[in-house]
């Protein structure tokens with residue numbers, strides 16, 4: 496026991512930094528012609544964008560970084576339905592959450608998401 500306990504403690508401490516932070520959930524509502532985020536500042540790490548389509552047409556959802564690269568997306572969501580877009584954001588900065596269907600972003604279906612450094616602890 497004298498030898499086992501320190502090993503267990505060591506294992507616990509070693510595991511702590513590697514333990515994944517729980518994902519940050521962000522509610523997203525879509526309708527013609529807007530995308531609304533229930534929070535617009537999130538920490539780096541895994542995001543869960545819980546999208547619900549309140550509109551009358553189908554809409555999809557994607558996220559791109561400031562270089563314009565699309566990091567993740569979900570396919571078209573029917574009116575009254577929802578989906579969850581999961582993405583890991585490693586870099587701070589501005590991201591855009593938008594509908595990729597033709598012409599929809601130009602009509603206003605975009606929202607800015609700011610990713611900030613995660614606080615330690």
Ligand SMILES: [Cu+2]
Nearest residue numbers: 554594596599
């Ligand atoms: Cu759309």
